[in-house]
Amino acid sequence: MTQAATGLSTRSNSVDAAAEASRRALSQLESPPDFCVAFLTTDHGSEVEAVLQTLAEATRTPYVVGCSAAGVLAEGREVESEPAVAVLAVCSERVRATPFLFADDGDQGLSAGLRVGQRLAASRNSEDLVLVWPDPYRIRPDCLLQGIDATLGHVPVAGAAASARRPGNGTFQFSGSEAGQGAVSGVRLGGEFRCRVAVTQGCRPLGAPVLVTRSHENLILEVDGRPALEVLRERVPPALLADPGWSRDRVFVGLYPDDGGDDYLVRNILDTDPDTGVLAVADVTEEGQRIVFTLREAGAAREDTARMLRRVSQDSTNDVRFGFYFNCLARGRSLYREDGVDASLIRAALPDVPLIGLFGNCEIAPVGGTNRILTYTGVLVLVSD
Helix, strand or coil, rough: CCEEEEEEEEECCCCHHHHHHHHHHCCCCCCCCCEEEEEEHHHHHHHHHHHHCCCCHHHCCEEEEEECCCCECCCCCCEECCCCCCEEEEECEEEEEEEEEEECCCCCCHHHHHHHHHCCCCCCCCCCEEEEECCCCCCHHHHHHHHHHHHHHCEEEEEEEECCCCCCCCCCCCEEEECCCCEEEEEEEECCCEEEEEEECCEEECCEEEEEEEEEEEEEECCCCEEHHHHHHHHHHHHHHCCHHHHHHHHEECCCCCCCCCCCCCEEEEECCCCCEEEEEECCCCCCCCCEEECHHHHHHHHHHHHHHHHHHHHCCCCCCEEEEEEEEECCHHHHCCCCCHHHHHHHHCCCEEEEEEECCCCCEEEEEEEEECCCCCEEEEEEC
């Protein structure tokens, strides 16, 4: 049997916040937890060592793992604009946790990923789940996944890149009493359990998918035999085209993986060339690949999150014990212009599930059977007996 509970504190004093969040979580458990996951806003970064000591003493377990975040989610709330500590405490005879923390070796996370895989290589069960929270300023998530996949093979990996509330501020990761920057923290969940990972998009498609007919690395020259920018302009709402920066933070390209599924990976448009009609995007594209142009939109994100939760609720039984929600920094208040939209939707759909989350610099989840880097999405992870 698995028991889990979450606690949240918005106290400004770091030690008090860690103690309160821990107490709120443990008050709902019948036994001391076997492991805990904690997310701290970067307001608490200067006191991280004291916070970790407090978490270990209050939760009565040395197995506490997590990272910094610009905002956190717990107890059905999203906290983006004030200090916060969120704690998930889990007591289970069925779920085994292996927390870890590995620093970057200067190769942007490849070696860290290899060490994560080597640490966990003794467990290759398909039921395993690896959660990761890398420092996005030192560790490239794609390099990290490359290292993990090379050593673990087909094991699902989910999570988010750690984040900071103010641009330029560093992030931090921790496991047990160790904390640092330029690292990846995380936890391998193994044992007898089932997990469900679901993704919700923050953008809506602008028309049907098209086919890349000419490309070079990250440059899309033509789609369906026509200049790419020409086709995109035809699909962007006219009112948006009047904005000189229309392609910068509202319009994106969705790349379909080669598995033939309906999920796509949203990527930024880095530049456009009106003379040649070429689009530069933040990923490599190939001729023959399906893509879709997308628009970041609050209404579409809300509707897609509700659809995702309906599917999850229908498929899930009452044996969901705890969960995680990894939300993009570009969602939350910056997208909806109001607080707590996703958290409220999740709580309404899954009212009895203890769930913790953070706002990340990117999201990570298996899509089409392959671990992928996602952007502008929300990733929901549910763990069931």
